[in-house]
Amino acid sequence: xxxxxxxxxxxxxxxxxxxxxxxxxxxxxxxxxxxxxxxxxxxxxxxxxxxxxxxxxxxxxxxxxxxxxxxxxxxxxxxxxxxxxxxxxxxxxxxxxxxxxxxxxxxxxxxxxxxxxxxxxxxxxxxxxxxxxxxxxxxxxxxxxxxxxxxxxxxxxxxxxxxxxxxxxxxxxxxxxxxxxxxxxxxxxxxxxxxxxxxxxxxxxxxxxxxxxxxxxxxxxxxxxxxxxxxxxxxxxxxxxxxxxxxxxxxxxxxxxxxxxxxxxxxxxxxxxxxxxxxxxxxxxxxxxxxxxxxxx
Amino acid sequence: xxxxxxxxxxxxxxxxxxxxxxxxxxxxxxxxxxxxxxxxxxxxxxxxxxxxxxxxxxxxxxxxxxxxxxxxxxxxxxxxxxxxxxxxxxxxxxxxxxxxxxxxxxxxxxxxxxxxxxxxxxxxxxxxxxxxxxxxxxxxxxxxxxxxxxxxxxxxxxxxxxxxxxxxxxxxxxxxxxxxxxxxxxxxxxxxxxxxxxxxxxxxxxxxxxxxxxxxxxxxxxxxxxxxxxxxxxxxxxxxxxxxxxxxxxxxxxxxxxxxxxxxxxxxxxxxxxxxxxxxxxxxxxxxxxxxxxxxxxxxxxxxxxxxxxxxxxxxxxxxxxxxxxxxxxxxxxxxxxxxxxxxxxxxxxxxxxxxxxxxxxxxxxxxxxxxxxxxxxxxxxxxxxxxxxxxxxxxxxxxxxxxxxxxxxxxxxxxxxxxxxxxxxxxxxxxxxxxxxxxxxxxxxxxxxxxxxxxx
Numbered sequence: 241x242x243x244x245x246x247x248x249x250x251x252x253x254x255x256x257x258x259x260x261x262x263x264x265x266x267x268x269x270x271x272x273x274x275x276x277x278x279x280x281x282x283x284x285x286x287x288x289x290x291x292x293x294x295x296x297x298x299x300x301x302x303x304x305x306x307x308x309x310x311x312x313x314x315x316x317x318x319x320x321x322x323x324x325x326x327x328x329x330x331x332x333x334x335x336x337x338x339x340x341x342x343x344x345x346x347x348x349x350x351x352x353x354x355x356x357x358x359x360x361x362x363x364x365x366x367x368x369x370x371x372x373x374x375x376x377x378x379x380x381x382x383x384x385x386x387x388x389x390x391x392x393x394x395x396x397x398x399x400x401x402x403x404x405x406x407x408x409x410x411x412x413x414x415x416x417x418x419x420x421x422x423x424x425x426x427x428x429x430x431x432x433x434x435x436x437x438x439x440x441x442x443x444x445x446x447x448x449x450x451x452x453x454x455x456x457x458x459x460x461x462x463x464x465x466x467x468x469x470x471x472x473x474x475x476x477x478x479x480x481x482x483x484x485x486x487x488x489x490x491x492x493x494x495x496x497x498x499x500x501x502x503x504x505x506x507x508x509x510x511x512x513x514x515x516x517x518x519x520x521x522x523x524x525x526x527x528x529x530x531x532x533x534x535x536x537x
Numbered sequence: 538x539x540x541x542x543x544x545x546x547x548x549x550x551x552x553x554x555x556x557x558x559x560x561x562x563x564x565x566x567x568x569x570x571x572x573x574x575x576x577x578x579x580x581x582x583x584x585x586x587x588x589x590x591x592x593x594x595x596x597x598x599x600x601x602x603x604x605x606x607x608x609x610x611x612x613x614x615x616x617x618x619x620x621x622x623x624x625x626x627x628x629x630x631x632x633x634x635x636x637x638x639x640x641x642x643x644x645x646x647x648x649x650x651x652x653x654x655x656x657x658x659x660x661x662x663x664x665x666x667x668x669x670x671x672x673x674x675x676x677x678x679x680x681x682x683x684x685x686x687x688x689x690x691x692x693x694x695x696x697x698x699x700x701x702x703x704x705x706x707x708x709x710x711x712x713x714x715x716x717x718x719x720x721x722x723x724x725x726x727x728x729x730x731x732x733x734x735x736x737x738x739x740x741x742x743x744x745x746x747x748x749x750x751x752x753x754x755x756x757x758x759x760x761x762x763x764x765x766x767x768x769x770x771x772x773x774x775x776x777x778x779x780x781x782x783x784x785x786x787x788x789x790x791x792x793x794x795x796x797x798x799x800x801x802x803x804x805x806x807x808x809x810x811x812x813x814x815x816x817x818x819x820x821x822x823x824x825x826x827x828x829x830x831x832x833x834x835x836x837x838x839x840x841x842x843x844x845x846x847x848x849x850x851x852x853x854x855x856x857x858x859x860x861x862x863x864x865x866x867x868x869x870x871x872x873x874x875x876x877x878x879x880x881x882x883x884x885x886x887x888x889x890x891x892x893x894x895x896x897x898x899x900x901x902x903x904x905x906x907x908x909x910x911x912x913x914x915x916x917x918x919x920x921x922x923x924x925x926x927x928x929x930x931x932x933x934x935x936x937x938x939x940x941x942x943x944x945x946x947x948x949x950x951x952x953x954x955x956x957x958x959x960x961x962x963x964x965x966x967x968x969x970x971x972x973x974x975x976x977x978x979x980x981x982x983x984x985x986x987x988x989x990x991x992x993x994x
Contacts, residue, residue, distance in 0.1 A: 392795045479741065484958070
C-alpha cells in the first residue's frame with residue numbers, strides 16, 4: 241500500500257516550519273518571559289527558581305532608575321521618530337523625481353540600513369571620539385570649534401549622539417516606504433490641483449500628506465516599537481552612560497538581568513515594555529483613524 | 538489540472554526526500570561525533586597568554602592520549618559575567634576559566650567552583666608562590682581553595698620620564714598625592730595638547746579599579762570582611778579620595794569620563810598624556826607601536842597618601858578556576874593545569890607572551906634564566922622589578938580590600954560599575970563628594986542585603 245498525503249496534509253506540512261519557528265522563537269520566549277516575571281531567578285543558579293508573585297514589578301516601580309530610564313526612552317524614541325519621519329518624507333519627495341541616475345541614489349540610500357549595527361556603532365564611537373575622532377578634527381580644522389567637544393562624555397551630547405546614529409541608520413527605511421507610496425499617487429490629482437491654482441505647499445498638505453497617511457501610520461508604529469525596544473545601538477555606543485544618562489528600558493532590563501543577576505526583574509521590565517507598547521499602539525492607531533473607511537459625502 | 542497534480546507530486550517527493558535525509562543525518566551524527574577528540578573550552582582574557590597555557594595543556598593531552606583538545610576562547614574582562622551567566626544557564630559552562638579575581642571569589646561563594654586543593658598540592662603552589670601572596674588570595678573561600686595561581690597584574694603609575702625630568706618634577710618614587718597632583722598640573726599647563734594624567738572614569742570596570750585603589754590609599758573600604766561584611770563605603774577616607782579625583786580630573790582629558798581600558802592605553806602610547814594609571818600592557822603596546830614613548834616610559838608604585846602612606850594597587854591576583862556543574866572535563870583539566878603549572882618552561886612562555894602584563898607568581902619562574910633573558914630586563918629592569926616584585930606588598934583588589942579578607946560581593950558591584958557611577962555623579966552631575974559617596978553607599982548596602990545568602994555560606 242502506497243503512503244499518500246492529502247492536499248490539506250501537504251499544506252499543513254508546508255506550514256509546519258513556520259509554525260514551529262514562530263512557536264520556538266516568538267511564542268515560547270514571550271510566554272517564558274511572562275512566566276519568569278513572577279519568579280526570582282539568578283542565572284548563575286539556573287536550577288533554583290522561586291515564585292515571588294508581583295515582587296519583581298514592585299521592585300521596578302520603586303526603582304528611580306526605572307523611571308529615569310523610562311523618561312530617557314521617551315526622549316530617545318520621540319526625537320528619533322520625529323527626525324526619521326520628517327527627514328524620511330522630505331528625502332523621499334526629493335527622490336521622487338525623474339532624474340538621470342536617481343535609481344543609484346535610491347540604492348545607496350539603503351546602505352546605512354544594511355550595515356550591521358555593531359559595525360556602525362563601533363565606527364561611530366571612533367567618529368565621535370573626543371580625542372582622535374574625525375568630527376572634532378574636522379570642526380577644529382574648519383574653525384567651528386576651538387577645543388574638542390566631548391560628544392559621548394556629557395549626558396545631553398551622548399543622548400544626542402545616540403539619536404543621530406539611530407536617525408542616520410533608520411531614516412532609509414522610512415524613505416523606502418514613503419517612496420513606494422508616493423509612486424502610486426495618481427499624477428492626475430496634482431494636475432487637477434495645479435489647474436485649480438494650488439501651490440506646492442497646498443498640494444503637499446492636501447494631496448501628498450493625506451495619501452501618505454496610512455503608510456506613515458504603519459511606519460511610525462513600527463519604528464516606535466523598534467526604537468523603544470532598541471538595545472544594541474545605545475549599549476554599543478554609550479553603554480548607557482555617561483552615568484545612566486542614556487539608559488532606556490532595554491538597557492535597564494539588560495543591567496538587571498546580567499549585571500545584577502536578577503532575570504526575574506529583567507523579565508518583568510520586558511513585560512512592562514510590552515504593555516506600554518501595546519497600549520501606545522492601540523491609542524495611536526485609534527487616534528490616527530488607521531483602516532477606517534472613508535465615508536461617502 | 539494536470540499541472541497542479543504534477544506540482545503536488547513534486548512537493549510530496551521533496552518532503553519525503555527531505556525527511557529521509559534528515560533522519561539519516563540524525564542517525565549518523567553520534568557516530569561522526571565519536572570519531573574526533575572531545576573539545577574542552579578554556580576561557581582566557583584578551584591577549585595571547587591564555588592561548589600559550591592552552592598549548593601546554595594540549596601537550597599534556599597528546600602525551601597522555603587523552604582524546605581531548607583544549608580550545609581557548611578570549612573573553613573581554615567586562616564580558617565574563619555576561620557570558621558565564623548565559624553559558625551556565627544553558628548548562629554548558631567552559632571547562633576552565635581565567636578571570637579577574639573578584640569574579641572568582643563571587644563564583645566560589647556561589648558554590649559554583651570545583652575545589653582545587655589537590656592541584657595546588659600537586660604543583661607545590663604554597664611553597665613556590667612569590668613572597669607576599671597566599672593561596673587564599675587567588676580564590677579561597679571559607680578555608681577551601683578554588684583557584685590555581687597563574688599570574689598577577691598590578692595597576693601602577695606610568696610616567697614619561699623625559700617630561701618629568703624636563704619640567705623638574707622630582708622623583709615619582711617619592712611622590713605623595715599632593716606632589717603627584719602638582720606634577721599633573723604642571724604637565725597639563727606646560728605641555729599644550731597633553732593631559733597631565735589619565736585614568737578611566739567611564740561607567741566600566743577599568744574605572745572601578747582606578748577609583749578603588751585611591752580609596753584604599755586613603756584608608757577607605759567598601760565592605761569590611763572583618764566586621765561581618767558591613768558596608769563602610771561612606772567613610773571620610775572615601776570622601777577624601779573622591780575629592781582628590783575631582784582635583785586631578787582638572788588635569789585629565791575631558792573625555793576621561795567615558796574612558797575604559799583601551800582608551801587609557803591609547804592616550805598614553807600616542808603621547809597625549811604625561812602620566813597614566815594602568816597595568817603592564819601600556820609598556821607592551823608602546824614597545825610594539827611607539828618606540829619613542831617606550832624609551833622614556835617608566836612604572837612607579839602609586840603615589841603615597843600623605844597621611845596613611847598607602848600605595849595600594851588594584852591587582853589582579855589571577856588563578857584558574859573550574860566550573861563544578863555540568864563540566865565533564867574536571868579530571869582532565871586538573872591534570873593538564875598541573876602539568877603546565879609544574880613546567881617552568883611553559884610558565885615562562887606564558888609570562889613572556891605579553892610582557893610585562895602577566896607577572897609570574899612562582900619564584901622558580903620569576904627567577905628562571907629564560908625569564909630574565911627577555912629583552913625588557915635589559916632595557917627596563919627597574920620598571921620590571923616594580924611591576925613584578927615591589928608592587929606585591931601593595932597588591933589588593935575589590936574582592937580583597939586592604940588584604941583584610943576575601944569578599945564575594947565585588948563582582949555584583951562591578952557588574953553595575955557602582956564605584957564609577959558614584960564618581961560620575963560627582964563629576965557629571967556636580968554632586969558633592971559626600972553626596973556621591975552616600976549614593977554609592979546605598980547601592981553597596983543594597984548589594985550586601987541582596988546577597989546575604991553568599992556571606993552566610
